Amino acid sequence: MAGTKTLLILENFIGGKFLPCNSYIDSYDPSTGEVYCRVPNSGKAEIEAAVEAAREAFPGWSAQSPQERSQVLTRLADLLEQSLEEFAQAESKDQGKTVTLARTMDIPRSVQNFRFFASSILHHTSECTQMDHAGCLHYTVRTPLGIAGLISPWNLPLYLLTWKIAPAIAAGNTVIAKPSELTSVTAWMLCKLLHKAGVPPGVVNIVFGMGPIVGEALVSHPEVPLISFTGSQPTAERITQLSAPYCKKLSLELGGKNPAIIFEDANLEECIPATVRSSFASQGEICLCTSRIFVQKSIYSEFLKRFVEATRKWKVGIPSDPSASMGALISKAHLEKVRSYVEKARAEGAQILCGEGVDKLSLPPRNQAGYFMLPTVITDIKDESCCMKEEIFGPLTCVVPFDSEEEVIKRANSVKYGLAATVWSSNVGRVHRVAKKLQSGLVWTNCWLIRELNLPFGGMKSSGIGREGAKDSYDFFTEIKTITVKH
Numbered sequence: 294m295a296g297t298k299t300l301l302i303l304e305n306f307i308g309g310k311f312l313p314c315n316s317y318i319d320s321y322d323p324s325t326g327e328v329y330c331r332v333p334n335s336g337k338a339e340i341e342a343a344v345e346a347a348r349e350a351f352p353g354w355s356a357q358s359p360q361e362r363s364q365v366l367t368r369l370a371d372l373l374e375q376s377l378e379e380f381a382q383a384e385s386k387d388q389g390k391t392v393t394l395a396r397t398m399d400i401p402r403s404v405q406n407f408r409f410f411a412s413s414i415l416h417h418t419s420e421c422t423q424m425d426h427a428g429c430l431h432y433t434v435r436t437p438l439g440i441a442g443l444i445s446p447w448n449l450p451l452y453l454l455t456w457k458i459a460p461a462i463a464a465g466n467t468v469i470a471k472p473s474e475l476t477s478v479t480a481w482m483l484c485k486l487l488h489k490a491g492v493p494p495g496v497v498n499i500v501f502g503m504g505p506i507v508g509e510a511l512v513s514h515p516e517v518p519l520i521s522f523t524g525s526q527p528t529a530e531r532i533t534q535l536s537a538p539y540c541k542k543l544s545l546e547l548g549g550k551n552p553a554i555i556f557e558d559a560n561l562e563e564c565i566p567a568t569v570r571s572s573f574a575s576q577g578e579i580c581l582c583t584s585r586i587f588v589q590k591s592i593y594s595e596f597l598k599r600f601v602e603a604t605r606k607w608k609v610g611i612p613s614d615p616s617a618s619m620g621a622l623i624s625k626a627h628l629e630k631v632r633s634y635v636e637k638a639r640a641e642g643a644q645i646l647c648g649e650g651v652d653k654l655s656l657p658p659r660n661q662a663g664y665f666m667l668p669t670v671i672t673d674i675k676d677e678s679c680c681m682k683e684e685i686f687g688p689l690t691c692v693v694p695f696d697s698e699e700e701v702i703k704r705a706n707s708v709k710y711g712l713a714a715t716v717w718s719s720n721v722g723r724v725h726r727v728a729k730k731l732q733s734g735l736v737w738t739n740c741w742l743i744r745e746l747n748l749p750f751g752g753m754k755s756s757g758i759g760r761e762g763a764k765d766s767y768d769f770f771t772e773i774k775t776i777t778v779k780h
């Protein structure tokens with residue numbers, strides 16, 4: 294507990310009301326290591342209450358026209374946008390990322406999520422075919438499933454939560470959302486906007502708490518027919534097991550071990566800053582971050598020198614510092630996990646070129662107990678090393694040389710993940726050829742993290758099941774039916 298300091302106390306939001314809980318979890322400010330907030334430690338009873346509220350709200354909400362629901366989502370986007378700065382400050386304090394990033398990426402994208410699905414829900418069409426010889430007309434209709442269970446992680450708290458809530462309610466479902474217990478504040482703040490935006494009570498219910506307790510209660514509830522989850526693979530496995538007896542519809546958005554492939558004809562002026570950003574943005578805690586950089590041998594030394602120089606300029610600072618490029622990691626446990634990978638690499642004989650254990654971190658005294666780490670570049674490391682195979686989810690990236698196109702594709706594809714790859718080359722033919730052969734749900738060429746929300750987002754192999762985006766989210770959050778009319 295934080296002594297005499299006033300703690301922020303969150304409440305569950307069920308049936309349009311804020312409700313206290315019997316038990317609470319401490320939540321830490323990653324930049325100081327101090328408890329600053331208490332999050333409801335909900336369980337089965339809270340899920341039962343949320344299911345009841347969501348069940349009651351469903352007939353009315355699903356009967357509204359897409360136009361009516363679209364207007365509500367647009368109002369919510371406007372209200373969130375009006376409070377952008379307040380949300381950005383809160384997200385940064387709760388998550389540890391810089392306020393600059395929260396202000397320019399997390400919250401604007403959360404606004405965009407509501408605005409985007411408010412628009413896209415108006416543009417879906419259904420299929421129709423005729424069978425003249427049989428005198429039949431066949432067509433499809435899509436209907437919402439009922440109560441959607443949404444489970445989101447701590448790395449992009451409001452960004453990923455709204456990426457689920459917006460399409461789910463736009464399609465006419467009611468929802469029960471469970472944000473990460475580590476980053477619940479902006480979800481709680483969002484609840485305060487719902488009534489004003491015209492979201493009827495029970496349409497959006499937010500229940501806070503621990504994954505293995507309240508998360509499992511949500512996943513196991515027989516009246517929740519679909520679960521959209523973003524997080525780790527072990528949790529996805531557990532959710533799959535719990536859902537199996539009910540044949541629930543699942544969307545699983547998991548991790549990555551994303552390669553950047555840099556050919557000798559790449560424009561290094563653009564590639565180097567973009568690859569520093571793709572490795573270390575948001576402390577490397579984005580599932581799309583680069584963690585394996587393959588550089589063609591002829592430019593390897595030059596790339597490495599310039600990449601390390603650019604990384605050293607990437608300032609780690611307190612989240613409110615406008616000159617900081619990186620803030621604090623999410624938790625002490627996560628910081629220790631990421632650091633342990635640097636130690637493993639060192640023990641294997643790899644070279645740590647900058648960052649952890651090499652350079653000195655300078656922070657104001659109050660923040661010394663925060664979960665900070667310098668961006669770290671590792672080289673002379675084997676493809677078989679755990680640093681080159683496992684998702685680390687922190688500011689640590691490995692740089693290795695390659696000879697040929699064929700070789701690098703094989704090496705890039707040699708991990709269990711397949712989420713996001715980046716290819717840098719000025720040869721258009723090569724860019725298309727390599728992109729097609731990479732086992733990756735997303736490939737960015739000569740850029741990183743430019744998102745087109747209309748198109749499918751998601752991973753191959755252990756990076757997940759399902760895709761999200763305009764049509765894909767609509768398909769996921771609705772059930773299709775074929776109707777045949779004999780005339």
Ligand SMILES: NC(=O)C1=CN([C@@H]2O[C@H](COP(=O)(O)OP(=O)(O)OC[C@H]3O[C@@H](n4cnc5c(N)ncnc54)[C@H](O)[C@@H]3O)[C@@H](O)[C@H]2O)C=CC1
Binds near residue numbers: 546
């Ligand atoms: N999209 C991604 O790729 C993400 C990957 N991760 C990876 O996962 C690692 C661990 O992070 P965690 O926060 O522990 O991820 P996690 O998978 O445990 O947590 C994600 C969400 O699932 C919930 N959850 C946990 N256990 C659950 C269960 N048994 N049933 C239902 N819900 C459950 C959590 O409370 C949270 O809301 C990270 O270091 C990173 O490697 C984490 C966040 C996002």
Ligand SMILES: N/C(=C\C=C\C(=O)O)C(=O)O
Binds near residue numbers: 448449578
């Ligand atoms: N799922 C994640 C990122 C998604 C980004 C996007 O939709 O633009 C993640 O980091 O977990």
